[in-house]
Amino acid sequence: MDEMRRFCRALGAWAAGGAGAGAAAEAARQPADGGVRMIVLVEGSSDQVALEALAARHGRDLGAQGVAVVPLGGATNIGRFLDVCGPPGLGLPLAGLCDIGEERHFRRHLERVGLGSALTRAGLEALGFHLCVADLEDELIRALGAEDVQQVIDAQGETRPFHTFQGQPAQRGRPVEHQLRRFMGTRSGRKALYARALVEQLELERVPRPLERLLAHV
Template sequence: MSDTQTVVLVEGDSDKSAIEALAERHGRNLAAEGISLVAMGGATNIGTYVGRFGPHGRDLRLAGLCDVGEEGDYRRALERAGLGSDLSQSDLEALGFFVCVADLEDELIRALGTDTVERVVDAEGDLSSFRTLQMQPAWRGRTTHDQLRRFMGSGSGRKIRYAGPLVAALDPDRVPRPLEMLLAHL
């Protein structure tokens, strides 16, 4: 991290993997550009990382990606660091922090469509596991979108494993806004 000029703070490894995959698709080497992606192990750790890398720490340029449910944690941490007050979502974006509607998996499923996501799941050899989830009483009758979101969140490491293949399946014109905006900001 000695050559790092910008730190991108993300909740977990799946977010980091998705950003890396999208950057690679655009022919970018973020590390060579002085950009480090940091998976914080959960959004509640944002204050620690803003303290470590922000104005009161290493004073590096910050950016990030979060789920809508964690937007408040990000907002408060940035305000405590002196990066604004009463920050709106537009203010967060001006600072380089972008919010996913529900979470990154939701954004990717919406951008790809459920048929395409099912094809990716099939290509990864998990279609029968997905069909099993669909047959469970709690998930029968739910939308395929909701079922896929649950499927991505269940199973050890599934979010991380699918981040790259889902990003690879994206049409260049259908990249989810938070990912597109983050990469453009960097």
């Protein structure tokens, strides 16, 4: 495991609290003193994969550049991670990505730790925190188009499972874009698989704005 992955794991253990939090905090502080220049807080591992894949398409290795992309394991954990990464903890520069439905969690805790007051969406973006309309999968599907997304699914050898999913009673009659988004969340690891595959398929001028702006910020 490389230094950046160790750092991210230590952050997670520190944010979780408990008996090992002190040792985890010490482990996180060591690379934060030199090798890490910014922390990007994202809701889940698929968001991390998408950002790192887009960076790679631009010839960037975020870890080598001192940017730690840290999945929160859910937006409601943002407060704990801001406590350890932000002014109360490491005090490192921060950025992030979240779904618009979770905006309130991010705004409230950013304000709580002193990173703004009465934050608007423009204010969040100025801090480096960008919002997806529904979620990143929705953004990528709309950017690429349903037909091209289905071609990506076919390239992954999952056309039959997708057609089976479409035939479920709860999915019949729903827009194909909705079916695609729901399909990507039906098995562990599938969101991350398609986050990478869709980003790699996108023309760079069609990258969703939240993802493009976040990469530009870091």
